[in-house]
Amino acid sequence: MNQLLQQIINGISLGSIYALIALGYTMIYGILRFINFAHGDVFMIGAFVGFYSAPHISKLVGGSIIFSGILVMLLAMLICSLLGVTIEKFAYKPLRSRPKLTVLITAIGVSLFLEYGGQLIFGPDPKLFPTIVPSMAVVDTQNLVIGSNSIVAIVTAAILMLILRFIVFNTKMGAAMRAVSYNHQAAALMGININSIISFTFVLGSSLAAAAAILYSSVYPSINPLMGIFPGLKAFIAAVLGGIGNIYGAALGGLIIGLTETFVTGYLSPTYRDAISFGILILILLFKPSGIMGKFEAEKV
Amino acid sequence: MLEIRNLHVHYGAVKALKGISLAVGSGQIVALIGANGAGKSTSLRAISGIADVSSGEIIFDGIDITNKPPHVIVFAGISHAPEGRMIFANLTTRENLEMGAYLRKDKGEIRKDIEYLFSIFPKLKERINQPGGKLSGGEQQMLAIGRALLARPKLLLLDEPSLGIAPILVKTIFQKIVEINKELQTTILLVEQNAHMALSIADYGYVMETGEIRLHAPASELAQNEEVKKAYLGM
Numbered sequence: 320m321n322q323l324l325q326q327i328i329n330g331i332s333l334g335s336i337y338a339l340i341a342l343g344y345t346m347i348y349g350i351l352r353f354i355n356f357a358h359g360d361v362f363m364i365g366a367f368v369g370f371y372s373a374p375h376i377s378k379l380v381g382g383s384i385i386f387s388g389i390l391v392m393l394l395a396m397l398i399c400s401l402l403g404v405t406i407e408k409f410a411y412k413p414l415r416s417r418p419k420l421t422v423l424i425t426a427i428g429v430s431l432f433l434e435y436g437g438q439l440i441f442g443p444d445p446k447l448f449p450t451i452v453p454s455m456a457v458v459d460t461q462n463l464v465i466g467s468n469s470i471v472a473i474v475t476a477a478i479l480m481l482i483l484r485f486i487v488f489n490t491k492m493g494a495a496m497r498a499v500s501y502n503h504q505a506a507a508l509m510g511i512n513i514n515s516i517i518s519f520t521f522v523l524g525s526s527l528a529a530a531a532a533i534l535y536s537s538v539y540p541s542i543n544p545l546m547g548i549f550p551g552l553k554a555f556i557a558a559v560l561g562g563i564g565n566i567y568g569a570a571l572g573g574l575i576i577g578l579t580e581t582f583v584t585g586y587l588s589p590t591y592r593d594a595i596s597f598g599i600l601i602l603i604l605l606f607k608p609s610g611i612m613g614k615f616e617a618e619k620v
Numbered sequence: 621m622l623e624i625r626n627l628h629v630h631y632g633a634v635k636a637l638k639g640i641s642l643a644v645g646s647g648q649i650v651a652l653i654g655a656n657g658a659g660k661s662t663s664l665r666a667i668s669g670i671a672d673v674s675s676g677e678i679i680f681d682g683i684d685i686t687n688k689p690p691h692v693i694v695f696a697g698i699s700h701a702p703e704g705r706m707i708f709a710n711l712t713t714r715e716n717l718e719m720g721a722y723l724r725k726d727k728g729e730i731r732k733d734i735e736y737l738f739s740i741f742p743k744l745k746e747r748i749n750q751p752g753g754k755l756s757g758g759e760q761q762m763l764a765i766g767r768a769l770l771a772r773p774k775l776l777l778l779d780e781p782s783l784g785i786a787p788i789l790v791k792t793i794f795q796k797i798v799e800i801n802k803e804l805q806t807t808i809l810l811v812e813q814n815a816h817m818a819l820s821i822a823d824y825g826y827v828m829e830t831g832e833i834r835l836h837a838p839a840s841e842l843a844q845n846e847e848v849k850k851a852y853l854g855m
């Protein structure tokens with residue numbers, strides 16, 4: 320019983336982190352109809368911003384670890400937003416009227432650039448992520464250890480997703496995002512500046528990825544420039560599973576993938592963990608490419 | 621109010637507009653008629669900035685708006701209810717209308733304008749919280765016109781408001797167009813296949829043929845023109 324509960328908590332915590340990353344994939348797809356394969360690497364940069372800034376920030380703020388933790392996260396979100404917007408402006412925008420395949424290949428190029436640029440600048444070897452979230456066991460009984468990391472990850476992700484939901488469904492900017500995602504031209508005729516909505520979408524997606532990176536690195540504290548690849552792929556699978564373009568789908572998909580991986584690791588063997596996720600991707604692409612919550616839309620990629 | 625001089629637009633190798641010139645005076649309803657593919661929609665798209673102009677000029681209220689981005693043109697006072705309506709299917713009727721007022725900051729006035737719109741199109745009020753995609757064709761057309769009006773444009777571009785609408789509703793829509801023109805003093809450039817209806821409410825008319833203006837005259841004169849009668853009025 321306790322073991323099951325343990326797996327569920329771990330799964331939800333990992334799943335919420337995937338969900339945060341998946342939201343970026345799905346929103347950018349919603350607006351621009353392409354998969355931003357550099358998204359996982361923006362996540363990685365978020366972790367490094369945390370790595371380099373945390374010691375300074377905690378020295379500056381002094382005692383309160385919670386306050387400095389929040390500051391580190393906000394800084395990572397800010398820097399990744401700038402990075403996301405910059406990538407869009409320089410790499411994707413010039414290709415906006417080109418075939419989607421061109422943009423897709425460019426995204427892979429940007430991804431490689433960040434990964435190998437990261438190795439050059441940060442060095443290729445793993446680094447130990449500083450303690451941002453005070454690490455302790457909130458519950459510690461026989462067979463059940465619930466770490467503060469997991470709780471913080473779940474609560475923070477939930478808060479961020481509620482804020483995102485508010486922005487997308489209850490603000491004018493959010494309505495404009497949904498309008499642009501439905502039809503660029505019609506949105507332009509309303510007086511909506513398409514470029515600023517696209518930038519705003521990259522701000523949202525990249526800052527969620529940065530937040531996810533801080534949470535992820537607090538649970539798995541070994542970071543390196545290639546660390547974005549796997550969480551990025553898993554989150555991409557989560558977005559496809561939920562229905563690419565659908566933000567509820569991304570959240571749901573993230574949780575499903577997180578829980579599945581945790582259960583497979585716990586009850587079968589960690590060896591199968593990645594295989595299962597890719598298996599899910601293949602199945603969903605074969606049998607329901609629109610995902611759980613997505614409407615089917617033929618897309619020439 | 622609007623003056624177009626020697627406008628050329630092409631889509632790749634297709635020459636859609638081959639040097640058209642036309643003028644719309646303040647307070648007028650001007651009809652632009654012509655067969656399929658004549659370039660009517662392209663003319664409107666060029667005015668609102670969603671089709672690239674290769675040469676020529678579009679002057680609105682004395683300012684050159686040629687090839688300006690669409691949001692700048694909306695801000696200048698032109699709004700466009702496009703062909704095919706382009707309702708945001710995933711947004712509610714209310715949100716669609718709010719998008720029409722996107723550049724306005726006067727919330728109170730926007731609410732009043734929406735109320736006024738409901739008095740013109742009562743059907744929309746019943747559908748206020750439904751997604752735009754769930755509306756009937758006629759309702760979507762009213763929504764498209766209403767949405768364009770919410771920008772409080774000086775010039776309203778209407779592209780085939782009668783398309784795909786029950787004949788009985790067509791008459792209503794045209795009455796509403798006249799009402800909007802008279803009561804809100806909105807200048808209207810109207811593109812229509814239904815030349816008879818369009819000329820009956822317009823002050824002035826242009827006839828387009830394969831990317832060129834073939835004829836232009838006061839609407840009542842055009843309606844009597846033998847050539848127009850034969851080609852567009854089915855007489």
Ligand SMILES: Nc1ncnc2c1ncn2[C@@H]1O[C@H](COP(=O)(O)OP(=O)(O)OP(=O)(O)O)[C@@H](O)[C@H]1O
Nearest residue numbers: 631634635636654655656657658659660661662663
């Ligand atoms: N996106 C496009 N790409 C290529 N050619 C186009 C495009 N849109 C229009 N055309 C061509 O440009 C010409 C003018 O089209 P336009 O849509 O302006 O005509 P229209 O007068 O509005 O016709 P209709 O009455 O059928 O709406 C046509 O020859 C059409 O085939």
Ligand SMILES: [Mg+2]
Nearest residue numbers: 660661662703
């Ligand atoms: Mg047309």
